[in-house]
Amino acid sequence: MTFTALSSAWLFALLVPLIVFYFLKLKRPRQIVPSLVLWRQVLSDQRVNSPFQKFKRNLLLLLQILLLTLLALAAMQPFLRRNAQRSARLPVLVDVSASMGALDKNGGRSRLDEAKQRLRERIEGLPADQELCLVAFAKSARKLTGFTNNRTELRDALAALEVEDVPGDLEEALHLAQALARTTPFDRVLVLTDGNLPAKTSFELPFQLELQKLPPAGPNAGITAFNARRSGAGDWELFVQLGVTDPPPAATATVELRVGDQVIAQEQVALAPGGTLRLAFRISGAQDAAIHAVLRPGGFDSLASDNDAWLTLPAVRPLDVFVPESLAAFRHAITALDGIRIFPKADNLSPSSFDLAITDKPETQKAAPALLACTVGFVPEDIAPLVRIGKKSVTAIDWRRDSPLLQHVSLDEVIFMDDPVTAPGKDDTAFANLGCEILAHGPHGPLALVRSDDSGGTMRVHLLFHPAQSTLPFRVAFPIFTANLVERARVLAGLSEAAAIATGVLPPQSFGAGAGVAVSGPSRFARTERADERGTVAGVPAPRVGEYTFTSGGIAGKARTVGASLLSANETGLAAVSEVEFGDRMSVSTASAATKSDRSLWWTLALAGFVVLLVEWWWFQRRAVA
Known part of the structure; x- marks a missing residue:
């Protein structure tokens, strides 16, 4: 004692x-x-x-x-x-990822409830000279309390913990713990998790780690992928992928596709233990549709959040492409493709934005905003400090053959009269720091660059040569490259492919510049955003599965709904690892038994x-x- x-x-x-x-x-x-x-x-x-x-x-x-x-x-x-490894300060990392919401039996407790019970016992027996710091982690980590032995504060933080319908990332939590150690030293970290973690991570442990694995949950089946592809007839082919644990929750399950309250398709499937099923459906693409896929297992299913998925499908329409008259080669190649409206056109009014814009002047680029913008023959302003264009006959040294933009494109024996030269002291890392990926290398610098925004909703392609100053338009590679640009623009516009949106962060939404936007969602989610100068609302979190509604100015016509789905094979599988290998080749085994904490008398x-x-x-x- x-x-x-x-x-x-x-x-x-x-x-x-x-x-x-x-x-x-x-x-x-x-x-x-x-x-x-x-x-x-x-x-x-x-x-x-x-x-x-x-x-x-x-x-x-x-x-x-x-x-x-x-x-x-x-x-x-x-x-x-009762614990020989007692520490004066102990960070406790609590897993709140989607799989922690799985129940052990019908009407039973979730894995998070079990973690709360263990942590509550530790808090009640907390000695006066020991402090705890609570950290919750899922896809990201957040600190709930500082180091404290105030039981009331710890109880309140514990009671506020809720499951987030996103995959877990232990490395994010360990990086946060490492940052805490810089200001408040400690030598041990406790992790409460269901064990649904990656078996390897690159993080190097600067402290002792105790992985406490909770009892396993019950059987589960869920939707792990939901996407669509446009067929040649203009209809949509929908694909639903299911994941099943071993043992399965039932012998059979029913998959429904719903539009509003109407069931438009239904299929009963057999659930194989530990298997993966892929179902295909076909629906008309004549009009917009918000498809809700629902999985209904025939027995007890431990995780409900992966039984629903949403997919938004746009109606069939032509692809809007902007190509100035000065780029005759591009206009000629695009005109040969089906389903395209090319601008500018004498008898048609140009839209305010485009799906694809190919420009050879900086001022034209600003006047024609597009999901995919391709600049040719000049260096964008933010890249200008890294490269200049010289005048010399060169050929391509190498190019990214695995890139969708250069698929089936060969630059062998293509002569370029523009010679991009990388600035002294700069290398590929400088371009990567600006978010640029080099598509093709010349002898002295990059010939082509590509970059996407963080959400993947837009793309910028920069050809640092002018096709008219090369032999590329006379090669078969040119129409293939142009067709690849068009196909990529179709994907970004959702006209050829569509995929369900995963929880975490919602894709950007467009409203009027500076407009106030109210966002509401499941579990009483509500927040207010303001569109930027381009009218974009970005970075809206989606921690729970369900439908999120964007409303601008309270006008019904400005409201739109976006569905967020779990879509994680790891979370649906509920698989628990027995040990985790870290970057310093150190392996930490998971322990199922709760560590006995000191008992106050x-x-x-x-x-x-x-x-x-x-x-x-x-x-x-x-x-x-x-």
Whole structure:
């Protein structure tokens, strides 16, 4: 037994006045005797020795001494040390990813509830000289409390924990713990998780890690992919992929496709243990459609969040392409493709934005915003410090054959009269820092660059040569490259392929510049955003599966709904690893048993003191009645 408040030992000094009081306040029973002759000598001795009379046995005194002793011991806050690795500061990383919402049985507890119970027991037995720091992690990590032993603060933070319908990322949590260690040193970190973690990570451990794995959840089946592809007839082919645990939740399940409250397709499937199923459906592409896929297993399914997925499909329309008259080669190649409206055109009014824009002048690029913009023959302003265009005959040294933009494109023997030259002291890393990927290399610098925004909704292709100053238009590679540009623009516009949106962060939405936008979603999600100068609302989080509604200015016509789905084979599979290998080749095994925390004894001693107090009161009242 160890004490955390030895300074309270001074309370034992109160025993001295308690005992002295009994010496000085000794009471004798009154008796009637026939004569005092024999007592005179005794009384004389008593007057002389009364301050020093011998201590007599008294049950009340013994009870009060015991009571004071128990209270003094309780004030010293004793505890039983049951963990040899006890740390003064302990960060606790709590997994709140989607799989932590899985139940152990029908109507049972989730994995997060189990983690809360274990952590609640640790908080209740927290010694006064130990501090905890609670961190929740899923796709990202966030600190819930600082290092504290305030039980109320820790309980409140624990009660506020909720599952997020996103995949888990242990490395994010460990990076946060590493940052905490720079300001508040500690040597050990505890992780509470269901074990649904990657088996390897590049993180190098600067501290001791304890992975505490919770009991496994029940069987599960869920939707792990939901996408569509446009067929030649203009219809949509929909593909739904299912993941099943071993054992499965039931022998069969039903998959429904719904538009609003109407079921447009339905199929019953057999669930193979540990298998993957892929279903195909066909629907008309004549009009916009928001498809809701629903999985209904025939038995208990431990995770509900992966049973729904949403997919938005646009109606069939031509691809809007902007190509100035000066780029005749591009206009000629694009005109040969089907399903395209090319601008500018004398008899057609140009739209405010395009799906694909190919420009050879910086001012034209700004006037024709597009999902995919391809610049030719000049260096964009932000890249100008890295490269300049010289005038020299060169050929391509290498190119990215695995890129969709250069698929089936060969630059062999193509002569370029423009020679991009990388600035002195700059290399490929400088381009990567600007988000640029080099598609083709010349002898002195990049010939072509590509970059996408963080959300993947737009793309910029920069040809640092002018096709008219090369032999490329005379090669078969040119129409193939142009067709690849068009196909990529179709993908970005959702006209050839579409995929369900995963939870985490919603894709950018377009409104009026500076417009106020209210966003509402599942689990009482609500926040207000403001569109930037381009009218874009980006970075809206989607922590839960469900439909999120964007409303601008309260106008019904400005409202739109975006569905977010889990779509994670790892979270659906509920697979738990037995150990995790880190970057320093150190492996940490997961432990299923909860680590025993130190047991505080002050409340036990205080309870015993209360019992002694009741006994003393009863004994005193008994004597008074007697």
